[in-house]
Amino acid sequence: MVKLNEETRAAYSQYLLDLLQDGEDTVFRSKFLDLHPVDQVEVVHQMKEEDRTRFYAIMTSAELADIFEELELEEQKDMALEWENGNMSDVFHHMNADDVADFLGELEEEERENILTGMEDEDAEDVKELLAYEEETAGAIMTKELIHLHEAEKVGDVLGRLREEAPDAEMIYYLYVVDESEKLTGVVSLRDLMVASLDEKVGDVMSRRVVSVHVNDDQENVAQLIQKYDFLAAPVVSAHNQLLGIVTVDDVIDVFEEEATEDLAEFSTTRGATDANISAFQAARKRTPWIILLMFFGMITAGIIGQFEETLEQVVLLSAFIPMLMGSAGNVGTQSLAVVVRGLALGNFERKGLFRALVREFGTGLMIGIACALALLAMIPLFYDGNLFLGFIVGFSIFISLGIAAVIGSIVPLIINQLNLDPAIASGPFITTFIDVVSITIYFSIATMLLQFL
Structure with a gap:
């Protein structure tokens, strides 16, 4: 992956734009995809409308999804306006449900329904579930992309399953164990699985002392809990202890930023006026x-x-x-x-x-x-x-x-x-x-x- 400093970023961005404008699609894709997603976004920011039209045509939905997730909300709206609904649904299929829900939650109901209709049923149901939770709660910020384990599974089988399912999961460093009713019973780390015997059962390796959060807990309390225990993620459960999703540390960082901005706005009586995008x-x-x-x-x-x-x-x-x-x-x-x-x-x-x-x-x-x-x-x-x-x-x-x-x-x-x-x-x-x-x-x-x- 190419790492750019301040001196080379502008020159390299212009080099990529020249490749795109000259029709050097293969070279452009190779060089562009070698950048960190944050640097990719900066290149997209410099594109003119005709450049973006060509850019969308030569990029896959999965690649566009990575870029879309890095954009600010207003930038996401602008990019979405340049896509057809079908293209949007393909891109959202490759995004985590919580990121899609964050974006759709800011749209009008009619626009939201049009996009959800074009998505695959399973993806759409996950997004609808997240949208149904009250704002600023654990349910609203959790992600549904996680891997469930069962106590009777053997460690060797789990490691084999991880090779197939890990690319679609948000987090695999912590793996949560559930029973037949999907109730949370334990947690096991990837490290524990790696050092365990392949014939051991998950129930013998896992820890039953699981720290979880309720789906309706305030997001600030969830963030404080993850900070307190230095977790990378925390499981989200229902009133009946059923595992619904996880809140990851990157979500917590966003929560702290949001809460700090909100507190600053309250302190300075500028609530609602701290957004640099407003006039x-x-x-x-x-x-x-x-x-x-x-x-x-x-x-x-x-x-x-x-x-x-x-x-x-x-x-x-x-x-x-x-x-x-x-x-x-x-x-x-x-x-x-x-x-x-x-x-x-x-x-x-x-x-x-x-x-x-x-x-x-x-x-x-x-x-x-x-x-x-x-x-x-x-x-x-x-x-x-x-x-x-x-x-x-x-x-x-x-x-x-x-x-x-x-x-x-x-x-x-x-x-x-x-x-x-x-x-x-x-x-x-x-x-x-x-x-x-x-x-x-x-x-x-x-x-x-x-x-x-x-």
Whole structure:
């Protein structure tokens, strides 16, 4: 297989395109198929419409299937539009059922049915089954292409069967054993089979301690389980422990990427607007309502400052520290929010306890507050004519504010999680706005009480 670096990729891609345009089909196929599928996709990206028409004609359905699986969803849609339904069905026949289901799930029902009608009955049934599961569950991301073993089979017979069936299976490193009712009874690794005697039975080689996931389990929980045990795959079972499919590590990587993108979007209030393929208008349409909402929340902060107008009139200098105080408290709150949301996502708090986590975050906020207060006590008198008491007011306010900000940033996502909602919706901007209100109230309350000493 040819491996390309950044310097040679562009030149080699152009060389392949020249071969295609010159009608050197045999040479093109040989050179093109020697590339990694990811590099093949980059060559396809550079093809013009007439190049792609010729390309489709000289490639087999199985070869096109490998390329199709590497494309992003929008690119898959564009490529599918250039095919006839019959060609699409042939290509999908060579793809894993879960990859086909992912694509068809994004199409209109009429388009989906037209494609399913053209597929072989067995393939179509597998895809329909996957489409029937609720999104973001183990059933929706599992694959049906796996090899079942039975306890009574001999190791030698299994190895012979693997030579025939392995090319169509998604994963053969783990092989799952079922009984007559298709209930999961054990697991055996390919390594165990290779070192076992050919006359031994699978039941004597396999392990009965199987870690499985339920078909309706959340995909994030499935991904965490596979990460926890360092599995390459996990079996998916029904309520009656019947083996339905497997979730593989490549699916888990996609899940982590999807969940991380979703959490980032929630944190930054850009949900639905993180896709680079949408237009500026679409992105603005999704993001503007959040900005307007946060703007109105910001008016609450302005209203609180207005309540302390008399204090500000007497010591105008107090207003100079408002941005610093709000920014510092907001940053600490957002940090605590990120720590707690990440801990909830990884299940860390189940092992270490919620109370311990809250105490740690509160202590962290107070320690940061002490450090900031001491720094302000040293700097403010230096820059503001030796006004030590002003430094004390600002320093004490920031000490209290940062401790409370850490608690707010920790508690809010925990409350949301207890309501069975995604804790990431306690996004940074909302937490920051709430903390702004609290910190400003603390600041001016302390300043008002101690105004006589300024």
